Amino acid sequence: MKVLAIARTNLSRFLRDKANIFFVFVLPLGIVFLIGAQFGGETSNRVGVATQEDEPIGVAIIAALESDDRVQVSVFGDEDGLLRAVERNTVSAGVSIPAGAAVRLAAGESVDVGFLSRPDGFGPQLRAIVDQAVAAATSESAAARFAIEQGADPAAAFSTAAEIVGSAEAIMVKISTTGDALFEGINGPFDIGASSQLVLFMFLTGLAGSAAIIQSRQLGVTRRMMSTPTGPAAIVAGEALGRFLVVLAQGLYIVAATTLLFGVSWGDPLAATSIVLVFSAVGAGAALLFGTLFKNDQQAGSVGVIAGLGLAAIGGSMLPIELFSDTMRQIARFTPHAWANEAFAELFRRNGTIADIGTQLGVLSIFAAVLLGLAAWRMRKVITAQ
Amino acid sequence: MTERAVLEATELNKRYGDLHAVRGVSFHIDAGETYGLLGPNGAGKTTTIAMVGGLLENDGGQVLIEGEPMTVHTLDPRRKIGLVPQDLAIYPDLTARENLTFFARLYELGGRRLKDRVENVLEVIGLRDRADDRAGEFSGGMKRRLNIGIGLLHEPRLLILDEPTVGVDPQSRNAILESVEALSADGMAVLYTTHYMEEAERLANRVGIIDQGEIKAEGTRRQLVQMVGERDRISITANGPLESVVSDLRALSGVQDVGASDGQITLLVEDASALLALALETVAKNGASVSSVVVEEPDLEAAFLHLTGKALRD
Ligand SMILES: Nc1ncnc2c1ncn2[C@@H]1O[C@H](COP(=O)(O)OP(=O)(O)O)[C@@H](O)[C@H]1O
Ligand SMILES: [Mg+2]
Numbered sequence: 117m118k119v120l121a122i123a124r125t126n127l128s129r130f131l132r133d134k135a136n137i138f139f140v141f142v143l144p145l146g147i148v149f150l151i152g153a154q155f156g157g158e159t160s161n162r163v164g165v166a167t168q169e170d171e172p173i174g175v176a177i178i179a180a181l182e183s184d185d186r187v188q189v190s191v192f193g194d195e196d197g198l199l200r201a202v203e204r205n206t207v208s209a210g211v212s213i214p215a216g217a218a219v220r221l222a223a224g225e226s227v228d229v230g231f232l233s234r235p236d237g238f239g240p241q242l243r244a245i246v247d248q249a250v251a252a253a254t255s256e257s258a259a260a261r262f263a264i265e266q267g268a269d270p271a272a273a274f275s276t277a278a279e280i281v282g283s284a285e286a287i288m289v290k291i292s293t294t295g296d297a298l299f300e301g302i303n304g305p306f307d308i309g310a311s312s313q314l315v316l317f318m319f320l321t322g323l324a325g326s327a328a329i330i331q332s333r334q335l336g337v338t339r340r341m342m343s344t345p346t347g348p349a350a351i352v353a354g355e356a357l358g359r360f361l362v363v364l365a366q367g368l369y370i371v372a373a374t375t376l377l378f379g380v381s382w383g384d385p386l387a388a389t390s391i392v393l394v395f396s397a398v399g400a401g402a403a404l405l406f407g408t409l410f411k412n413d414q415q416a417g418s419v420g421v422i423a424g425l426g427l428a429a430i431g432g433s434m435l436p437i438e439l440f441s442d443t444m445r446q447i448a449r450f451t452p453h454a455w456a457n458e459a460f461a462e463l464f465r466r467n468g469t470i471a472d473i474g475t476q477l478g479v480l481s482i483f484a485a486v487l488l489g490l491a492a493w494r495m496r497k498v499i500t501a502q
Numbered sequence: 503m504t505e506r507a508v509l510e511a512t513e514l515n516k517r518y519g520d521l522h523a524v525r526g527v528s529f530h531i532d533a534g535e536t537y538g539l540l541g542p543n544g545a546g547k548t549t550t551i552a553m554v555g556g557l558l559e560n561d562g563g564q565v566l567i568e569g570e571p572m573t574v575h576t577l578d579p580r581r582k583i584g585l586v587p588q589d590l591a592i593y594p595d596l597t598a599r600e601n602l603t604f605f606a607r608l609y610e611l612g613g614r615r616l617k618d619r620v621e622n623v624l625e626v627i628g629l630r631d632r633a634d635d636r637a638g639e640f641s642g643g644m645k646r647r648l649n650i651g652i653g654l655l656h657e658p659r660l661l662i663l664d665e666p667t668v669g670v671d672p673q674s675r676n677a678i679l680e681s682v683e684a685l686s687a688d689g690m691a692v693l694y695t696t697h698y699m700e701e702a703e704r705l706a707n708r709v710g711i712i713d714q715g716e717i718k719a720e721g722t723r724r725q726l727v728q729m730v731g732e733r734d735r736i737s738i739t740a741n742g743p744l745e746s747v748v749s750d751l752r753a754l755s756g757v758q759d760v761g762a763s764d765g766q767i768t769l770l771v772e773d774a775s776a777l778l779a780l781a782l783e784t785v786a787k788n789g790a791s792v793s794s795v796v797v798e799e800p801d802l803e804a805a806f807l808h809l810t811g812k813a814l815r816d
Contacts, residue, residue, distance in 0.1 A: 117612075118610075125600075128600075129595055336587060336589050339587070339591065340587060340591035340652070342557055343556070343583070344580060344608040345610060
């Protein structure tokens with residue numbers, strides 16, 4: 117009863133602060149949206165072409181792609197640059213034309229034109245467009261017109277064009293995908309941002325919320341609670357429950373809002389809810405522990421933000437853990453974020469159920485228990501001291 | 503003492519490292535009685551109260567609330583105490599009503615009775631009109647009244663007020679004093695600490711004079727003043743080097759005690775008419791200028807000076 121009263125007061129004080137509403141309910145959705153837009157928006161129809169400047173086939177393919185309304189073109193000087201761009205998703209697909217392609221074709225040799233795309237996103241859909249462009253670029257007229265534009269003698273150009281078209285069969289578009297199968301089975305562009313941001317923000321909210329616990333102490337309210345017939349255990353439990361409810365409210369809200377607004381599918385509802393619940397307990401434990409480590413709420417707030425973002429980065433909430441080195445992956449295992457992200461990945465990408473995330477839920481429960489236990493012990497000491 | 507005092511504190515001690523902050527403090531308070539703990543800043547009032555309220559572990563001594571021992575580990579006796587801390591302890595971002603409701607729950611009130619008690623307290627502390635405004639927007643006096651109100655919610659047998667009028671406007675101060683008088687008339691025992699002599703004189707049935715962690719004397723105002731004996735009190739308001747004035751005055755024969763604070767020198771003398779001229783001459787000789795002189799019968803202030811050798815700061 118008293119535990120509930122303390123938790124309730126905690127929650128209503130939290131919700132009354134407009135800055136909290138922004139950071140907890142508005143900002144995360146904004147960021148999920150931005151990340152979704154990044155993965156699924158503008159870059160989706162951008163195709164990169166890697167070619168040497170004076171390579172007629174390359175120039176012809178660029179011209180063919182540029183004349184197609186469905187795509188935008190970026191030109192790269194070498195294949196490495198193109199590869200990085202595809203990996204980073206600044207272009208969705210790339211075509212790489214080897215040096216001397218036109219000459220080799222003219223000599224009757226075959227040429228491999230590389231097609232690069234990531235397995236996710238819109239790359240594969242661009243394949244057809246690129247194939248068309250390659251075909252167009254190697255067609256007789258295109259080649260000839262192109263040669264004339266380049267200042268060739270029209271007669272020579274047409275004879276060369278005829279030669280090339282005759283050997284058009286020799287152009288092979290060789291397909292390669294780049295990047296590991298990062299986001300295999302992902303449903304939409306917003307999904308990846310949603311789960312990693314959920315984890316990041318829930319933990320951050322927990323840590324930032326430690327300021328409220330410190331404030332209660334600074335205000336003398338905690339000590340005054342001690343003068344009522346309320347034991348330290350009830351006070352600690354009330355503060356913990358308050359933090360838990362705040363973090364949980366945020367977690368459930370982000371799940372609901374991203375489902376409704378961005379069509380994110382969170383997979384098995386029971387499993388997703390379990391992760392949110394257990395991770396809320398982790399956030400509450402972190403909040404409580406932090407609240408006992410600092411005397412000053414601003415200090416706790418700023419260190420909390422740094423710690424929250426740092427752990428999120430290490431735990432794969434900023435950059436997918438699949439991109440980490442082996443060492444960093446091992447280090448990530450010490451953050452609760454990594455386990456939560458892994459659990460969500462299981463639900464998203466492999467259609468997992470609660471049975472598939474038992475290990476992750478178990479580890480997260482241990483994180484929660486250790487943090488809450490440590491925090492309760494510290495807090496009891498802090499509030500009964502002086 | 504009646505058969506069973508509401509509060510009985512025996513031989514309380516507290517040490518902070520080398521500082522012996524409270525030394526063998528004993529007193530009791532009966533139902534309906536207001537006990538004033540009068541002493542300057544740093545005397546040990548707040549430390550004493552923290553031990554009485556079970557917030558601070560003592561280094562020896564015992565506290566009984568209606569015969570029940572109070573320690574930092576016991577919750578039961580807390581139901582009988584309303585402890586109002588010296589510093590505000592309210593949530594500024596909650597309204598007056600929300601603050602009261604929150605603490606009422608901690609005092610184990612619920613349902614109809616909780617609502618009634620909150621309304622009643624709002625009435626008593628004069629905040630009914632502002633009940634739904636945030637405490638952070640209140641004036642200093644209103645915050646103090648809310649701070650006090652929290653201690654009244656559960657109708658405690660013993661109300662402990664730690665310097666409740668410090669930094670309060672005169673109007674709020676008067677309202678606070680009046681409500682303490684009313685509560686006391688209803689049979690509540692009150693422990694009231696202050697360094698304002700007038701408050702102790704007005705409210706307290708009995709006063710304990712505390713200085714440097716010790717209760718120097720205890721009794722009704724009359725009893726305390728009688729300890730000073732047949733003496734006169736001379737108050738001189740002056741400007742100038744008061745420290746040398748005080749030491750010269752102390753050397754005069756017939757002067758019992760001298761104290762100074764805020765430009766006012768207080769002397770306890772055996773016979774004012776015999777000494778007044780000499781005292782004023784001493785002041786002038788030190789280059790200080792006198793702006794007023796008053797000769798009075800001894801009061802609590804005189805008793806304090808007599809007992810502690812210093813003037814009570816105001
Ligand atoms: N937590 C503490 N640690 C060390 N010294 C303290 C502490 N609290 C109070 N004191 C010291 O104990 C003495 C009594 O303080 P206090 O009880 O607050 O006096 P009062 O309330 O009469 O002004 C003072 O000298 C004060 O500095
Ligand atoms: Mg004090």
